[in-house]
Amino acid sequence: MNIKSIELFVIKMPLKQPFITHLGEVSEREGIIIKALDKDGIAGYGEGVAFSSPWYTEETVATSLHMLSDFLIPLLQKRPISHPEQASKLFHSVRRNNMAKAAIETALWDLYAKQHAEPLARTIGGTAKMIPSGVVVAAQSMTKAQEQIEQYLADGYKRIKVKINPDMDYPFLSEIRRRYPNLPIMADANSAYTLKDVDRLKALDELDLLMIEQPLAHDDLIEHAILQKQIKTPVCLDESIVSFEDARKAIEYGSCKIINIKIGRVGGINEAKRIHDYCLERGIPVWCGGMIEFGISRAHNIALASMPGFTIPGDISASNRFWNEDIISPEVTVENGLIAVPQSPGIGYELNDKRLEQTLVHKKFYTF
Structure with a gap:
């Protein structure tokens, strides 16, 4: 791929409003932007989506920086690749650290698509020209939840996800359902329950x-299979699916009826494509999850969600959902609940260098 250099930019930006779940509150987002430059001056961009603390996975921004700087980039320097798919095999010697791997792998996919003058969506097998957009309600009161839902419906979002936990589940969801009888609603528990709560979860049916x-x-597959046999509501797995093998086993065990695919969580676009293809062959719906991303990761998600198996609106919202000003140009927008899939080369968005500089914490530079 004729890589000339790789730059890492650590940035930090406040959210427009805190994102609250039972696991904690995110009011400021730190992340890593990667720029892979080839010898012809073409740049590909990726994003590391680990959080500053290990509340979602064991990875953090600091551990991702360590893995990128001390292991993954040196591997690329020693063993040049000709296609982004080869990155997965190259990084196989490094266990886990999927978000660090995805950060650099997505930059390589963007670069590769630009080198071949085609949209990333088409490069990876995407077919949709527009994708439906969903959004997350993360509120601690019905008043706040209704305010958010009303705004999101006015913005045209196609699906609402509601964060729940044992202190706020059936009464909360049933009131939302009463007020919005025809609204597509899903619940996200973020591992808040155990099998002792089966009756509580059955009530949601x-x-x-x-x-x-x-x-x-x-990290469970087995108990989800037991649960799915006892409730009618489809179980969707998120954190449990960190690889193709996890997806294969989950489907074989009957652990779920739907799978959420996040590029960062599974280690990159190549692994995400493999999971998508396997699920498509077996009639398992998939959708694209979100990580409170900046625009680069959001753009990669749009390309992924254009693939034919993504039949459920994903957590891909407009840039202004979280940010006063994103780091890409143009920003991601939602029109009538839909996002246009870019048709220009690569991810179809440019890095806003001025905004990057305003949010920059520090950067590192590597030559090849």
Whole structure:
């Protein structure tokens, strides 16, 4: 791929409003932007989506920086590749650290698509020209939740996800369902329950939810299979699926009826494509999850969600959902609940250098 250099930019930006779940509150987002430059001056961009603390996965911004600087980039320097798919095999000697791997792998995919003068969506097998957009309600009161839902419906979002936990589940969801009887709603538990809560989760069956996402332990497949046999609401797995093998086993065990695919969580676009293809062959719906991303990761998600198996609106919202000003130009926008899939080369968005500089914490530079 004729890589000339790689730059890492650590940035930090406040959210327009705090993102609250039972796991904690995010009011400021730190992340890593990667620029891979080839010898012809073409640049590909990726984003590391680990958080500053290990509340979602064991990875953090600091650990990602360590892995990128001391292991992954040196591997690329020693063993040049000709196609982004080769990065997965190259990084196989480094266990886990999927978000660090995805950060650099997505930059390589963007670079490769630009080198071949085609949209990233088409390069990876995407077919949709428009994708439906969903959004997350993360509120601690019905008043706040209704305010958010009303605004999101006015913005045209196609699906609402509601964060739940044992202190705020059936009464909260049933009131939302009463007020919005025809609204597509899903619940996200972020591992807040155990099998002791089966009756509590069964009660949600009457609310006609699209799914309940990750109700049990973040690393479990077996108990989710037991749960799915006892409830009608489709179980969707998120944190439990960190590889193609996890997806294969989950489907084989009957652990879920739907899978959430996040590029960062599974280690890159190549692994995400493999999971998508496997699910498509077996009739398992997939959708693209979000990580409170900046615009670069959001752009990669748009390309991924254009693939034919993504039949459920994902957590891909407009840039102004979280940010007063994003780091890409143009920003991601939602029109009538839909996002246009870019048709220009690569991810279809440019890095806003001025905004990057305003949010920059520090950067590193590597030559090849």
